[in-house]
Amino acid sequence: MKAFHLLLTIAPIALATPAWADTAAETAEQSASAQEAPASAQPQREVFSTGVAKGRDILDSAISTSSIRESQVQKLGARSLFEIFHNIAGVRSELSNGEVNNNVTVRGLPMASTGAKFLQVQEDGLPVVEFGDMLTGGADMFIRADLNLAAIEAIRGGSASTFASNSPAGIINLMSKTGDVEGGSLMLSSGIDYEEYRADFDYGAKISDTLRFHVGGYYRQGEGPRKVGYDAVKGGQFKFNITKEFTGGHIRLYGKFLDDSTPVYLPAPMSLTGTNDSPKYAALPGFDNNHDTLLSRYHTSNLTLDGGNNVVTNDLREGAHSKVKSVGVEAQFDIAGWTVTDRFRYSQISGRYSGVYPAISGSLATVAATFGGPGATLRYASGPSKGQLVPANANGNGLVAALMTSDITLNSFDNITNDFRASKVWNLGGGELTTTAGFYKSRQSVDNFSTANSKLSDIVGGGNAALVDITTATGVPLSENGYYTYDGTFFGVYQRRALNVDYDTNAAFGSLNFKTGPLAIGGSLRYDFGGANGYVQSYKLSNNPGSFTKDMNGNGVISAPERKVGFLELGNPSPVDYTYNYLSYSVGVNYRVAEPFAVFARYSRGARVNSDRLLFSSAINANSGSLANREALIDYVKQAEAGFKYRTANFSLNGTAFLANTLEHNSYFGPTIDRKYKAYGLELESSFRAGIFSLTAGATYTKAEITNDKLDPTVIGNKPVGSPSLFGYVTPEISTDLFSIGANFYGISSRYASDSNLLKMPGYVLVNPFVQVRPVKDLTVSLNVNNLFDAKGITTVSTATIPANGIGTGTVINGRTVSASVRFDF
Template sequence: MNKYKLLLGLAPLAFVTPAVAEEAADAAQGASANGTAQVEVFSTGVAKGRDRLDSATSTSSLRGDEIQKIGARNVAEVMRNIPGVRVEASNGDVNNSFTIRGLPLASSGSKYLQLQEDGLPVLEYGDMFVGADTFLRPDFNLSAVEAIRGGSASTFASNSPGGLINFISKTGDVEGGSVQVSTGLDFDEKRLDFDYGGRINDTLRFHVGGFYRAGEGPRETGFTAYKGGQVKLNVTKEFATGYVRLSGKYLDDRTPSYLSVPMAVTGTNSDPKYREIPNFDVNSGSMLSPFVTDMVTLDGNNNLTRRDLRDGIHAIAKTIGLESQFDVAGWTITERFRYADQSAQMGQFQHGRVMPASALAAMFGGPGATLSYATGPNAGQVIADPASLNGNGLLALAVPRVMDINSLDNMTNDIRATRQWNIGAGVLTTTAGFYTSQQSLDADWLFTSAISDVRGDGKSALVNITRADGIPMTQNGAIAYTGGPGSATFRRKYDVDFRVNAPYGSLNYMVGKIAIGGSIRYDMGKAEGSLFGSDLGGGRVGLVSYDINNDGVISFPERNTAVIPLDRPAPVNFDYEYLSYSAGINYRVAEELAVFARYSRGGRGAADRVLFTPIVSPLSGELVDKRAGRDFVKQAEAGVKYRAGDLTLNLTGFWAKTNEINQQTVTLPDGSLSPVIIARGYKAIGAEFEGAIRRGPFSLTAGATYTDAEIESDSLNPAIEGNIPRHQPKLIFQATPQFENETYTVGANVVGTTGSYAQDNNALKMPGYTVVNAFFQVRPAERVQLSLNANNLFDVVGITEVAQGAIPASGPVSVRTINGRTITTSLRFDF
């Protein structure tokens, strides 16, 4: 009876950063010294942790010490080492984009792939305009990363039909700690990492750790672009029949946002030749500068304000929670709850059209218009020879933009009960659970327009345009106090709450060498709140005249000041429901060999991407078409798994079919960027390989994914049916060979991709690339380690995005690229 009272008492207390079930932590800690798990127990996205060769799923795991060894410093660099996962890592440390097994990446973020921290989602929806990786940092707290592709991911979590990536924290079951200091050798960054864990007494253990770093970072910005860190703590109390874990995290970290940069392209669409423009190194350059940082505008309440773009993406997360797991009357009851107080300010400098300086001057100032510097050391100086400006003669119509993310608070709770029953000659495992979450979105979009010169050395400046008659067309470089001259679009306020409730259950029967299982989940989602913005239509106020500099004169830019119509809200009031299911069979052919097959259908609910679109009625707040409330992913997979001694081989074939309603940003003929609605069907077929082998001091882990993807249907643009989705390569691959003995470790982490198309029209191609990340560790004394890591050792140019769908008639294209070579050295002490 006391057990029941304890369980009932814990359930309402359950607050954040829950750790995954104990068997997951045990599995992560139970790997052998050479990196090969003796029994590969996996627990993410399944009912109960079990040996992978007994589970009809495609899974992978990375140990925390291996992640540290290869020098992965952010979520994207970790995830690019997981087979099947495609990473577009070109925004910096955070707000990157991810997808899996050929599922479409029509917008940013990770629509079909959910990022979790200790078994619960960081954000309920992975493709909000703030990505989940914004609030997630790998550091010494990380025990392991588990990934499940397809399969039961769709039924053991909401909004995750493509898969789950779970970042699992250490919990103090291994005594000791570490402290490490790192510095960049060819770039400016200083970093301190630490962690410590152990037992307080026989039934109480803890773990604490975190990091702090500061510096300009891997690209030239001219200021301290990285600054901040995090601290995580958990305490576990063990009982005879279970445990209780209290956890917390405080994150306060500032990182830059690297958006698109200009690059020249010649040749043909099918065989383009990309090259850098003068004075702009795409591997180390950025449009950021201390001379383009001050943004004067109106805030979310239409009051005059100033924002500093040097703050970049400034994320703050405060989480606290409790997890409990107990055996009660034959059942294992697991309760996980997390509350995360999350907010951010996103300061970005996005260039739109890049043109010859004289042409841009004439566009806004007419014939005879002149140019002069508005900011920087040359402020007020006339640009006498625009054609030779910075060696490239270019100017950019830029969009300095701030998104005040006042709240992305997230509450999640997952309670489940699992029991095993002996039935006949086999064992039946049953699970029943209920998941609930609430995701808030309180944000203001504050965009302006400005004229900037084009250089990548951290010294770019804003530029003024003056008409031939002496009348200025800009004000301190601003061409309009809105996202686009003559338009009030993208001046928005969001105040919306999303709620999800989902009962779920599973059955798995294992008899002899055969295991047959199935799971089901029913998601019920609700969105309620208000939107404010002129681009909702309905006669809402948009542009006004406003004396921004308070000089008593209304300038041309001040005539184009966007305001948010706070007295004219548009409601949000829609809901959706969908059923997800998954069934599979696994046959353990021998101790070393298993084969499996699985079919699944999972859903993904509508979130912020449908807001400010015709999909949601601005009058009723309801979905115009109920089908837009959820998108489905259907998947089939079959594979073989082999594990013997120090050799592991997995090969899986997959098929996926997806329907999607979404927003996608495209480039218009005049070079400007614009969001459009898409309503498409996609399909993909392919195979993924994963393997590991060790022979004495030598080891190799490797993975590769081949995908043949296609836009199967498009009701709004049938001309692209049959095309390959943009950015989708045929092959992605990774490999990590290394040599390790007691004194030193040396190796390389190689990741790469073949070419793809820049846009869905399948005209302009993007080249593939291979990146080598080298590492060397030496241990001169016990508990002392010196490390050297070189990311992108050969400084290759890796293009992840091209905004244009074809080579333009004139001017460069807008591209996003991976970072160039960065070399870091570290000194670590273990104790």
């Protein structure tokens, strides 16, 4: 950890957005086209447009912001969107499931569930989905970063509470190129030590003086960063937009088609020994969950029931399969001194989400006795050794896992959104008064079906894990083809579930900002109201046993696992029918002390409406669908922040002190949460450039605790699960016309594996070096290494203490991967 503390010592002398770079934003209402800009003797004005009423220089705004340009993204070597987010100060992103459906939060706000509960991820100024923590439907499932990306803008806290719904922690906005910079690129990429082949392209141009377009996308295929034995990465994206400019504004039509599959790396077995305070995490013989997964070429299908209780065989190789078809319109025009902007988008979203999760990992003898009694035997049910006894020292570890196969169909996550706003600047008392008013409306569908099967598998890497059958000492088979039951027996509380609910979100908002000389004072309000309507299905809601006997394989014989088949009560749905409303506000003051220096302060109250996480909990009346516990629906976040911003031509330093109080209600497969949190800390970001050398960095210190818990008072005063004291990044770089060479370092300090604060997850540093060579004009050859030193970065552990058998289950960041690319610009 000495290296990590050194990293954070360096961090205050660098910044996420270099002061010499062009801003990504054209205006508050226009999407941006980020581009390289030369260094100059004077600092450039940086206009920021995300989560504010009107774009203005960040030194005149009482907000904490960061931006990342597309050219920077290409150097980071990130394998997922949330790895890019590592390079935004104050943003903590946690890779827990592979490339998608990961976790992100801001500063010290809790990460009590998966996804982005308090943060909104946007694409071109509108949310990708209304709720960023929908189960298996997080925002990163339905968005990809490619050559279409111009820049990423992020606002933390501040006016995010009032200029977007369900986003009290902040907004991260991915902004597309719009053709204002003519030309394009073709980039071919390949993994060097792993199989993934990818082609990216983009092109933008002017059709006339007032008409321009941009198109781009990618296609990829391969096994992915871990060995699974088949092509787990497959698919691509295509985006386009066309913009017509006219006096006082523009109108833009855009669309996206995404059809992409990526593997789901759910928690997997690992060696976990030592003590709770000083644990030792290591690879198992034959299985290293830095590089391996229990996904396998010998376990590619799943026999189950669909949402109509019909027998189906699903392809587990789909992993996280995302399908998005979207079309949108953005219009801006001036009327009588008012700047009017409207953004509209309709997205048709569907897909699948499947993976395997070990409930128990133990020795052959232990697992056989647990599920089959004394003298039970295990035989391979798939793979090259099918039918043979599993040897006691199988794979060098002699271990078997009781797996849950999670298989979820995303029928519809369709989203329709419109954001209308109008702004005008008035000359008043020698200053400028900016007024903004608007209305936001969205309709979010959540229609999915969740099923789970229980199977047995050996534990081995390389995509070679095989299913296992168990037989009693007297020869009675208790499983068939690896299936122990056709439901979630190994996890007990996991039920087959279906839901079909539409969420209606409406918000009226407005703001006033008065600027006179160096002083700017502003405030904003947002009134959200809406509701949910639909139904849910689960045997738990009607106290039905939840399983029945069914001949799943159609052979006319009922086997042991076919006596326990999970099903849905199709004729007995439980309604969902409720409404809500709440008020958010934000006030701030900014003082430009001098041309390069400003100070600011802000206080905000925002909120997040809980969605599908509460549907099967006691918060909703199962008979009427109304709210049985109205307090559980809306989680408020109150934040105070104060800071400074300093910017010259070659150096920038921003600092923000923050305090946040957060309510949290959550429920799905795990225990229900009803608690309060408090967090305070300091966030720093900075940049420095001297000749061919540059350095960017950010660091965040957080002190967080659980201040109240209505269900488990023993955790009051503890740190929230996974909450670090320190995290941050540093990126030094040397760049000339011929080459660029550097490395991106990301570090995080130790955290607790549970709210009980017993078992620790060690901190780690992720080192990602990069080299770009430009031998001739418009040609760039790149080499990127992700996790150079093969750090075992533990992100979750499925136990609160050291397990007695020394076998733990958890998620680990990917091990070292090396990729190369060649890019042609034209």
